[in-house]
Amino acid sequence: MTTDRTNAGSLRSRVYETLRRRIIEVDVPPGHRLIERDLAAELAVSRIPLREALRLLSAEGLVVNVPGRGTIVSPFTPSDVRDLFEVRAGVEVMATRLVTERVDSADLAPLRGVLAAAETCRDQPRRLTDLNADFHSELVNASGNRLLASLMRPLNSRLRWLFHLSIELDPVVQCVEHEAIFAAISRGDSPEAQRLALEHIENSREPTLALAAQWSIEEIDPRKATHARRRGPRD
Known part of the structure; x- marks a missing residue:
């Protein structure tokens, strides 16, 4: 019984990670329909x-179940982008302040490691975009405020997804700005670290909104959409 549960959990994790990566790296775009039958056959798993993997993705805001259409990759509208930037301006600037105030006790090694790794892949946009997203996650973690980190955790996937959707904004520029923020923290x-953190967010707000107008789809009425939910097995 334990082995069966372990195998089931392993299958769910494999499917979840595969689909999550495809969505975040925009191999499947916002609005793309995810057909269970086809995915089950492709990934060699039952439904x-x-x-179960789709429910996890739904909890992260990456997929949504729409009556009459089935499960689709969530839309990412200009309104969604504005909301995310507003949250970032509050959470990340606060995290920057906390890290700087606690610089003597804060663990800066993860941030330093992300920046060092970014130096080695300036010519790999996808990898650099992932590292830039890692910088923002590690910045919040380094704040030492567990509540702040827990508030940001559900948004990490959407933030990483947003970075990949807007990859043409040049992740190298983002990396250089991260280095300046880290130097001020160190x-x-x-005051300078907070100023740079807010400036970093604001620098990409309008360009990202301009891109969002190109790759967003019609916003789904949340009253008509339901998150992917458990249904009885058919196989």
């Missing part, structure tokens, strides 16, 4: 672990 200059 049970597939549906020397304990809280």
